[in-house]
Amino acid sequence: MAIWFQRIFLLLLVSCCASSDFLENPDFEAPPLNLSKNSNASSNAFVLLDQNSTLPGWTFQGTVQYVTSLELPDAGHAVQLGEDGKINQTFIAKGDDLNYILTFALIPGGQNCSTSAGLSVSGPDSNAVFAYRQNYSKVPWQSYTHNLGRLGNGEPINLVLESEAIDSDTNSTCWPIVDTLLIKTVGVTVVQDSGNLLTNGGFESGPGFLTNSTEGVLIDAVPSVIQSTLWQWSVIGTVRYIDSEHFHVPEGKAAIEILAGTAPSGIQTATRDTSEGSRYNLTFTLGDAKDACIGHFLVGVQAGSASQNFTLESNGTGSGEKFGLVFEADKAAAQISFTSYSVTRTQEDLLCGPVIDEVMVHSIGGTASVKPTWLLLLFALLYVAIL
Template identity: 85%
Template sequence: MIWFQRIFLLLLVSWVASSDLLENPDFESPPKNSNASSGPFVLLDQNTTLPGWTLQGTVQYVTSLELPDNGHAIQLGEDGKINQTFIAKGGDVNYILTFALIRPGQNCSTSAGLSVSGPDSNAVFSYQQNYSKVSWQSYSHNLGSWGNDEPINLVLESQAIDSDSDTNSTCWPIIDTLLIKTVGVTLVQDSGNLLINGGFESGPGFLPNSTDGVLIDAVPSLIQSALRQWSVIGTVRYIDSKHFHVPEGKAAIEIMSHTAPSGIQTATKDTSEGSRYNLTFTLGDANDACIGHFVVGVQAGSAAQNFTLDSNGTGSGEKFGLVFEADKDAVQISFTSYSVTMTKEDVLCGPVIDEVIVHHLGGTASVKPTWLLLIIALLYVAVL
C-alpha cells in the first residue's frame, strides 16, 4: 500500500508542476529597436523593448556561447531592473522560481547581488562560492501562493552586497533561463511517515540544460522554503536522479558546507508526548566525485547523534536510524553537515540525505483497533 501512495504522490507533484508561465523566460527573443548582434554586451536604452519584460536603469543584452540556454542573457547594472507580471493559474499552489546566475568577471573581488522579489517575498542571491563545473549556477526562490487569475509581479534587480562592492561593469549580475514551477500548498503525507516530503520529491524545478542541480540558500521558514516543508540553513543543493545518484525517488538533498555548517530542518506531525519513535534516513554521496569523510549531525527533539560516511564519490548510500522520545506534539528534526568537501575541480560538494522517515515504534503513528482485532478481543472475553 505504501508503494501505491508514493507513486500517487509522485504523480500529484508532477501534475501540479507547470510549464513556464513567463514570456521570453530565456531572453532568446531579442530586444527591439536595438542592434543586439553588435557585440557581447549591448546597452539597452529607454527606447528599447525586450519581449515580455519591462526595463529600468542600466540593462545589457548579453551574447555568449558559455551561457546556459542558446547564448543570450541579461545583465543588470548598478541600477538595473527588469520585471514581468504573470497570471496565477489555479488556486492553492506555490510558485517556485528557478533561474541561472552567471559567474561574474574574473577580476571581481566581490560579486554584486541579485534581488528577486514577488508580491510577498524577497531574497538576494550572489555568485560567491563555486558549486558548479560550468560558468553558471541554478538558484531557486519560493515566490508564494495566490488565488486563480491573480496578477503576480516578478521583479529582478541588481543590488550591491556592501558599500565596498566592485563597481566594475562586468561584476554586476547576469541572469538567464527562468522557470516557474507550481507545487500544491497542501502535500500528501506518505502512509506510515510522520514527516511530509520526507523523500524530497516536492521542490524547485530543474532547468532544461542544467546538470548541476538547483541551489537553495538559507530560508528559516518552512512556508517560504522552495524545498517544501523544510527550512534551510546555509546552502543545500536539490539534485535529480537524471544527473546524480539519488537513493530513492527522483530527488534528494546534497548539503553543501563552507565556512559554517549547513543543513535542513522540519517537524513531525501528530506525535504523542512521551511516546518513542524511530527516525530512519539514507546518507550517501551524489556520484559527483565528492571524496571525503562526511559527518552529519542528526537531531530529533532532545536526541542527537553524529553519523559518518566515507565517500569515494561514486554513488554510495547507507541507511541509519535514531530512536527518540517525543516531548510534545511536534518534534523538530534536523540534519546538519560539518564537512567542508571539494572535488578535484574545486567545486563544493557534500553528503546526500534522502528517505527520511519517522514512525511510531509500536507500528503506525496512531494505533487504532481494526475490526479483526476487535472480534478477537470479544471472543477472548467470551471464552473467559
C-alpha cells in the same frame, strides 16, 4: 491497501508539482526591438538598452544590457543588470493556493572584479538577494531558487529582478547576468503516504531543474518552511537540490546534498501527529552524489530531544547507506534536523558534501495508518475513468 494508497499519494503529488510556462521570453532568446535575433559572437557581446529598445515580455529601468555571446545554459542570450538595473514581468496565477517557485541561472558579468554585485529577486510575498560564489559549480553559471509566494487563481504576480551593489566601488564590480527563468507550482496541501510522519521526506517536491543544467539547484538559507522552495523543509547555510539524471540519488528523482562551507549547513523540518512521550524510529539514507566528493562525512541528526552523529567514508562514486535513530517525541511536532559539519571539496576545489534522502519517521508501536478519505477515493475513480 497500502500499495493502492501509496499510488494515489504519488499521483496526487505529481499533479501538485507540475511545471508550467508562466513567463514570456523567460530565456531572453527573443531579442530587443533594435537587435536582430541572429546576433552572435561576431556582434557586440553587450548591447545597452535605451528608450528605443523593447525587451519582449519585460519592462526595464536603469542600466540593462542584452548579452549576445557568453557560455550560458541556453542558446547564449541573457540580460545583465548594471548599476540600478531592474527588469520585471507580471504574470497571472493559474490555480488556488499554490506556491510559485522560481529557478534561474546566475553568472557574474566580468573577470578580475573585486566584488560581484548581488541580484535581488522579489515576488508578492518575498524578497531575497543572491550572489554568484566561486567553488560551487564546474560551469561558469549557477542555478538558484526562490519562493515567490502563495497565491490564488487569477492573482497577479509581479516578478522583479534588480542589481544590488555590495561594494561602494562600482567601477570594479561584476554586475549580475540572469538567464533561463523557470516557474514551478507546488501545492500547499500534499497528502502523506503510508505511515511516514514527515512531509516530503524523499525531497521529491522542490524547485524545478533547468533543462540544460548539470549542476543541480543551490538553495540558500531559508529559516521558514513557508518561504522555502524545498517543500516543508527549512534550510541552514547552503544545500544543493540534485536530480537523478546527473547525480546519484538513493531513491526517486531528487535528493539533498549538504554543502558546508565556513559554517555548518543543513535542513530542518517537524513531524506531524506525534504524541509527547511516545517513541518513534527515524530512518534515512546517507550517501554521496557521485560527484567525486571524497572524504569523511560527519552529519549531526536531531530528532525530538535525541541527537546523534553519523559518519560515512565517501569515495565519491555514488555510495549510500541506511541509518536509524530511535527517539521520544518531546512535543506534538518533534523537530527533525540534519547538519553537516564536514567541509569537503572535490579535486577541482568545488564544495560538495553528504547526500540525504528517504527520511522517514514511524511509530515504534507500529506503522501509523493513514486511511483514504472520500476525496482520495473520488480522485482515484476519476483517474481510472480517464485511463
